[in-house]
Amino acid sequence: MAYSQLKRLMHGGVHSPSLHSTLSHHHNFVYCNFIATRHYRARYQIKTKPRMMPMHKWLRTKKRNGKMVEEAIITDTEAAKQSQAMSELSLIDTSLLDDAQEQNILSISDRAFQKYFLPAFNKSDDAKQLREVLSHVKSKMSTPTTMHNLSNMQQFEHNILRLAYHACIARCSFAPHNDTNDGIVDLDSIQQFFSECKSLELVNVDTYQLVLEGYINAHNATTTTDEAAVHANIVDLFQDFEMFIDSCDPVRPNILFKNAHTDRYRVGQTQQYSKIYSAYITYLCARQNKQDLATAIQVFYHCIGRRFVVPSLDTQYLLMREIAAESSDALGLKQLFHTILEFAYIPPPIDWFNEYLDALSKFGRFEDSIEVLRVLVKQEYHHFYDYPQAPIPNVKTFEIVFKNLKMAMEKNRLTQDVGCRKAAFVLRQMKELKIGTPQHIYVLLYEMLGVAWWEHLPWHLRLLNRPEN
Numbered sequence: 001m002a003y004s005q006l007k008r009l010m011h012g013g014v015h016s017p018s019l020h021s022t023l024s025h026h027h028n029f030v031y032c033n034f035i036a037t038r039h040y041r042a043r044y045q046i047k048t049k050p051r052m053m054p055m056h057k058w059l060r061t062k063k064r065n066g067k068m069v070e071e072a073i074i075t076d077t078e079a080a081k082q083s084q085a086m087s088e089l090s091l092i093d094t095s096l097l098d099d100a101q102e103q104n105i106l107s108i109s110d111r112a113f114q115k116y117f118l119p120a121f122n123k124s125d126d127a128k129q130l131r132e133v134l135s136h137v138k139s140k141m142s143t144p145t146t147m148h149n150l151s152n153m154q155q156f157e158h159n160i161l162r163l164a165y166h167a168c169i170a171r172c173s174f175a176p177h178n179d180t181n182d183g184i185v186d187l188d189s190i191q192q193f194f195s196e197c198k199s200l201e202l203v204n205v206d207t208y209q210l211v212l213e214g215y216i217n218a219h220n221a222t223t224t225t226d227e228a229a230v231h232a233n234i235v236d237l238f239q240d241f242e243m244f245i246d247s248c249d250p251v252r253p254n255i256l257f258k259n260a261h262t263d264r265y266r267v268g269q270t271q272q273y274s275k276i277y278s279a280y281i282t283y284l285c286a287r288q289n290k291q292d293l294a295t296a297i298q299v300f301y302h303c304i305g306r307r308f309v310v311p312s313l314d315t316q317y318l319l320m321r322e323i324a325a326e327s328s329d330a331l332g333l334k335q336l337f338h339t340i341l342e343f344a345y346i347p348p349p350i351d352w353f354n355e356y357l358d359a360l361s362k363f364g365r366f367e368d369s370i371e372v373l374r375v376l377v378k379q380e381y382h383h384f385y386d387y388p389q390a391p392i393p394n395v396k397t398f399e400i401v402f403k404n405l406k407m408a409m410e411k412n413r414l415t416q417d418v419g420c421r422k423a424a425f426v427l428r429q430m431k432e433l434k435i436g437t438p439q440h441i442y443v444l445l446y447e448m449l450g451v452a453w454w455e456h457l458p459w460h461l462r463l464l465n466r467p468e469n
Contacts, residue, residue: 266308
């Protein structure tokens with residue numbers, strides 16, 4: 001694309017000076033935005049330092065007071081603004097960029113798209129208007145080429161085109177939220193935009209995520225007759241996405257040990273693919289179907305075991321609740337717990353452990369609750385299992401543990417004497433962490449273990465954990 005076309009692209013078709021004269025004004029950019037204007041000063045203020053006023057504020061003051069602004073100042077201001085944009089783009093086209101500078105191509109194209117093209121997409125109300133805006137953007141670009149051996153300016157154009165297609169797909173996908181197409185998701189337009197994006201080799205992970213969100217929104221809004229067809233499209237799209245990432249980012253099965261290199265790889269994989277995996281797993285769990293739940297669990301273990309992608313916390317909470325609701329024992333829930341702790345590169349928050357303990361309460365296995373408590377309290381325990389540093393438990397954690405103790409005793413898994421010893425053990429952990437026991441916990445313990453348990457409780461536990469008045 002010639003520089004004259006590029007200047008028309010960046011400035012909406014307005015005539016601008018030549019490239020040489022434009023770049024010669026680059027040093028005036030600071031002058032035009034931060035011009036020094038002297039306020040009126042009386043004679044007795046002649047020795048004081050003059051105050052400075054930014055150019056935009058000075059122009060606004062002139063306009064508010066009804067005074068004329070010299071045309072030369074406006075011309076110099078526009079030329080300097082053009083030189084600031086053209087100086088960045090000239091670096092892209094005329095110099096060989098290193099890896100650090102190549103990252104600037106994406107940031108420059110993002111800023112250019114947001115400033116000059118994105119408002120037109122946001123004002124579009126239907127797919128026809130989006131198509132017109134997209135055609136206008138494509139007319140500003142040179143002839144599309146493949147993604148192989150692109151120059152820096154061609155990379156800039158491809159980034160602009162990719163963002164334009166993403167804007168069209170996003171407007172159609174989130175129609176119920178932005179009132180595009182009267183709040184109706186237009187699947188035909190999404191498929192057309194997606195097909196064109198694939199033909200131009202502009203597809204990336206964000207493209208698949210936007211299309212998947214559109215299919216899911218359409219599935220939630222469709223009738224029973226169209227639900228099966230939309231579900232088939234979602235499954236086919238996700239399979240196509242897995243084939244896409246297998247081709248551009250092959251699986252690395254040899255990452256077995258945790259070190260600085262593998263931790264960076266895990267972080268990158270999670271940041272890149274977590275959103276789309278989380279959206280697909282959440283969609284499968286929301287269908288309330290055992291077969292779809294089995295597929296969601298399979299996808300979860302595939303992404304975390306082969307791709308080292310940890311889904312979002314909300315997705316993990318949903319999987320815990322669904323597995324606990326559909327299982328007759330705690331085996332599947334425990335496997336999920338250990339797998340997430342093994343592959344997590346940062347420790348989960350304490351709310352995550354509380355959610356797991358709450359899901360365990362259904363099965364009445366107090367030993368599993370004690371295991372989680374040791375992970376949270378005993379430092380040597382999670383070092384032995386190679387877990388990340390666990391958070392400190394809070395009052396809610398111990399409330400759920402005591403509730404699990406009550407459930408275990410109601411299911412006759414623990415005797416009265418064993419329950420008393422387990423309760424004393426949990427209270428000792430609270431004493432070590434200096435966490436006071438609320439009154440309703442003692443009420444719960446009275447109901448389970450009786451008043452005699454309180455009388456035989458050691459005095460130091462009663463002293464530090466006595467109920468609040």
